[in-house]
Amino acid sequence: MVAMALMVFLxxxxxxxxxxxxxxxxKFLMIxxxxxxxxxxxxxxxYFSCDVDNYNRLLIVSQKHKDESLEKLQEIIIQAQYQTPIKGIENFWTLNENLKPQIQNRLKGLVDCYYFSGxxxxxxxxxxVTPVSSxxxxxxxxxxxxGQVIVVIAMGLWINQSGKQK
Structure with missing residues (x-):
């Protein structure tokens, strides 16, 4: 879902x-x-993939929700993965409280992820901050x-418009 959203934005x-x-x-505003x-x-x-190698998430969730079935736990995780980027920000913080992944020396929270992304x-x-997995x-x-492609497109537009005005 995130890949589709990225393609739409691109x-x-x-x-x-x-x-x-x-x-x-x-044009500049849309870009x-x-x-x-x-x-x-x-x-x-x-934010979701910074601990791809840490499989303790499912164990932590299953220990917290012992009465729920494995299908229900998988449904919670799948629901979290398929939220749209903008609408899902509130859900990310809610799931962060429920999942509480054990991450050491990695990105710790959504703000760090936005910093790394920016x-x-x-x-x-x-x-x-360095990426930890392949x-x-x-x-x-x-x-x-x-990021380079978008900057090149914006600069090309600006140069093209400047050339037309002369």
Missing amino acids: LISIWAAFSNKINVKE LYAYVLIWFAYGNLY VTMLTIGFGD LLRLFSVFQGFL
């Missing part, structure tokens, strides 16, 4: 860049809007590439 920014039906100011939504989507994606998207680089490294590389 398509919005590409459509805005090449559409002749909207003016330059609206900026898509950029921010991609940032939030990746932040939420990091630093990657803005191509600043990060020395204080999956997170792949997400980081893809997000950095996506």
